[in-house]
Amino acid sequence: MALIEVENLHKTFRVARHHRGALGAIRSLVDRQYFDVHAVDGISFSIERGEMLGCLGPNGAGKSTTIKMLTGILVPSSGRIEVLGFEPYRRRKDVVRHIGVVFGQRTQLWWDLPLIESLDLLRYVYRVPAGRYEENLHAFRRLLDLDPFLNSPVRQLSLGQRMRGDLAAALLHDPSVLYLDEPTIGLDVVAKHRMRDFLRTLNRERGVTVLLTTHDMADVEQLCARLLIIDHGKLIYDGSLEAIRDRFGTERTLVVDLDEQNGAVNGPLDVPHAREIRADGPRRWLSFNRADTTAAELIAHVAARYRLRDLTIEEPEIEAIIRRIYEDSSGISSQTL
Amino acid sequence: MDRTALRLYFELAKRQFQRQLAFRTANLAGLVTNAFFGYIRATVFIVAFRSQGTIAGYSAADAVTYAWVTQALIMVVHLWGWYEVERTIRTGDVVSDLSKPFSYLGFWLAKDAGRAAYFVLFRGLPVLALGQVMFGLRWPSSPLVWVAFAASLTLAVVVSFAWRFLLNLTAFWTTDARGINQLAAAVVLFLSGFVMPIRLFPDWLRGAVLALPFAGMTQIPCDVFLERLDGADLAGALGLQAFWAVAFLLAAQVVVVLATRRVVTQGG
Ligand SMILES: Nc1ncnc2c1ncn2[C@@H]1O[C@H](COP(=O)(O)OP(=O)(O)OP(=O)(O)O)[C@@H](O)[C@H]1O
């Protein structure tokens, strides 16, 4: 059986509609109206032990809501969840013993106390045997380079330092699953890089199953073999990053620098199966679809008609592909994708 | 409850105690305020008692001590202005407390015990010392009274905690939990006997108010301190406090279960 199984999961929030203005506040008291927000709207997937998944989706897609339900702190409206064989919201205490969670925009550390105090406390929270605790603390001090601020009050830590502290805190009890909700939010490039190194090590050496949400495509590109895309509470993609490129990234761009020594070319270039999407002096951008022609064919056509100095082919950026998927997805259900 | 659980709650209390140590200046400011109002209230009592001798069995010396003991207990029992749980619910930080394998009620009770212990040492005792220097207080006459007082005070903290905790939990359902807390504080101020001893209330009101849980938050520990209760009366008063402590904790646990069943935490 899979480590995590989610089947037709729904979460609907009932939100009070507020009347506006001072009188409105009074009206709201007597005449309450509600509307439903379908934060998670029928999601199914399963995760095997040892996987590392990235979950993408625009703001408000339902990622955090899904993670909260997987943790057991939010009760689903309907559907089935099993984590390590338990239903998280029914067996919260049993489940959370085996999982670690980091909500990137929050901290579980005691703000006014030295970092080490928060970490030491977790030993009692999770009943980690003393020897095991020492071993883990030692390992994470090294891997996350905690020593420089281990004895500083958490409120004095930089965001990156605090995040490292939070990661250690989520892992001291040897969880089999780690949920990370936007772990790289607000980190600089170096800190992001180190965070990714750390997560890779964790996954590979300790076999921790990792599910992370992010808005940073590089997190997924560098870490996750599998990608989930959620939008409007629906799972619109579940597969590998390469597959998404093959499926959606069919538009490529040929960039050519024309040799204009014998006079400039006026107007857009005219070649079959391609269309000029941009021009900047002698440099032209030609967009073409892999289904219509190959790069080699196209280059041959262009070279036959124009004198070229240089050329490059641009692969579609994964970010652009995802943006297109978000933009297109409003009307599409997961079946059609 | 096994030993490892007790150890966890002890460690939580210890950390909350340590946490408070970071706010030395705030505590000093609070101390000055408590002592200032202790001075004013004691002075008012002295004037009021000058013509009367005793009122409802309190002598002027009793009344002065009553004023200072209530001032000393303000932050220990923490009758008003406590929004710690409400804040974590409003901001959504509650998610990390809920994603832990411990009792949410036990977690906060332990933290409140640590908080109260801090305020006994760094607020209550200094305020009493200042009262002694300025007015001279009526101190318990035997170690046994101190023991009874310690028991009554502990129960007062538990009752008050469960009450505050319940009020804070309303934040799971309403965004106006602070308003509810403030409203409740105004009521508790009177019904706990903080503003004036419940024994001075009119006859028709007194009995009922003395049986309410709020009397256990201030009036009863003060009366124990002043040796107004002994024998069966003392046992009855402590029993009443214990009853309300258990009842409120049970209620709090029920509300926690209801709240976590429909946890609505704010923000991503
Ligand atoms: N407590 C709540 N009450 C009402 N609506 C909520 C609540 N929590 C979330 N929502 C709504 O549910 C939807 C999904 O929110 P969620 O936080 O899961 O999104 P997200 O994918 O994590 O977005 P982001 O990338 O911005 O963090 C949003 O429309 C949000 O407004």
Ligand SMILES: [Mg+2]
């Ligand atoms: Mg989110």
